[in-house]
Amino acid sequence: MIDLFSLKDKVIIITGATGLLGSQHATVVAEAGGIPVLLDLDQSRCDQLSNELKQKFDVEAVGYKVDITKEEEIIENISLVRKKFKHIHGLINNAANNPKVEDSTEKAFSRLENFPVSVWNMDIAVGLTGSFLCAKHYGYLISQNPEGGSILNISSDLGLIAPDQRLYRKVGLSEDLQPVKPVTYSVVKAGLIGLTRYLATYWADKNVRCNAICPGGVENNQNPEFLKEVKSRIPLGRMAKKDEYKGLVLFLLSDSASYLNGSIVSADGGRTVW
Ligand SMILES: NC(=O)c1ccc[n+]([C@@H]2O[C@H](COP(=O)([O-])OP(=O)(O)OC[C@H]3O[C@@H](n4cnc5c(N)ncnc54)[C@H](O)[C@@H]3O)[C@@H](O)[C@H]2O)c1
Incomplete structure (x- = not known):
């Protein structure tokens, strides 16, 4: 059974x-014997991260500025990756612009009335256009792999x-x-x-x-007032630890989820159930 979770x-x-979170995804890929391409x-x-992973887990790991x-x-x-590896088996669309509004000192820009088109364009460019482009190119290569593979999109409880x-x-x-979470x-x-769903x-x-995962917020030195308020909205009464999505990411990438396709999996301590 445990072999089903292998990414060897x-x-x-x-x-x-x-x-x-990206470094946590990379770590679990390496821990499961896979080759993370960062x-x-x-x-x-x-x-730095690829060297750490190579040393710690004795796997190949490689990182590129893209x-x-x-x-x-x-x-x-793509041409570098294709030269180095015969096939690509998985893609995690994880990159995003993540403005930490809860700790922001620039208060007014986040409000819808003030939100600059330039910031809108940058956020959409990374989160959506970037994910589309990666699906277009890396996803296509996965589709050329005789065994197929797995694409994982990192959404959020705020996608739901x-x-x-x-x-x-x-x-x-x-x-x-008053600051707000940006549109x-x-x-x-x-x-x-x-x-x-399209892919x-x-x-x-x-x-x-x-498949997509919809993680809830990770506790990461937010101010105590914010933490108290956010925890009161989560049935489990706490934010996530940064390593708490590793199991789910591994599951969805691996053959253990061979019949999961098009699933939108919330992992938010129950926040979206309330
Ligand atoms: N941290 C959380 O609480 C939380 C909760 C729910 C969902 N998420 C989602 O998880 C994902 C990771 O979040 P995180 O907290 O690790 O964010 P993070 O800001 O720590 O990491 C995002 C990474 O994306 C990279 N990036 C930005 N623009 C890029 C580009 N154009 N090309 C390549 N890389 C680029 C950044 O350099 C950064 O390393 C995001 O999609 C985020 O929305 C995070």
Whole structure:
């Protein structure tokens, strides 16, 4: 049974791989014997993580500076990856712009009335266009793999429900200055659910499965007031630990989820049930 969870020698592309959760996805791929291919904006951080994973888990791991909003960089990377590895088995669309509104000092920009088109375009470019481009190129390669493979989109609990803007309120600020979770977060995360359903059928005849996870927030030094409020909205009474999605990510990438396709899996301590 345990073999079903093995990713031995499977090549898995991870976008935003050196971030808080991306590095956890990369770690679980390596722990399960797979070959994480790390894509992010900073080559030295990619190298540092790939070296750590190689040493710790005795697997091949490699990192590339790729801006996923730029199709030409993806195409260039595809040729490098194809030279190095025969097949690609998986893709995790994880990269996103993640403004931490709860700790923001720039209060007014996040409000819908003020939200700059330039920020809208950047957020959509990374979260949606980048995921589309990676599906287009890496996903196509997965579809050429005789065994097929698995695409995993990282959505959010906020792909399923609206943000509770009361969580981000700051005492003493007038209404027009109150920070909010940006509109792009909801749009990107809901869009990824649409992309998941599209991809789940698109290469199904080639055994390419596509699923999404909708994680709840990870506890990461947020201010105590925010933490108290957010925890009160989660049935389990706490935010996630950063390594708490590793099991789910491994499950969905591996053959243990061979009949899961088009699933939108919430992993949020029950927040979206309330
Ligand atoms: N952390 C949470 O609480 C949480 C909760 C739910 C969902 N998520 C989702 O999980 C994913 C990872 O979140 P995180 O907390 O690790 O964020 P993070 O900000 O730590 O990591 C995001 C990574 O994406 C990279 N990136 C940004 N633009 C890029 C581009 N154009 N090309 C390549 N890489 C790019 C960044 O450099 C960064 O390393 C995101 O999709 C996020 O929305 C996070």
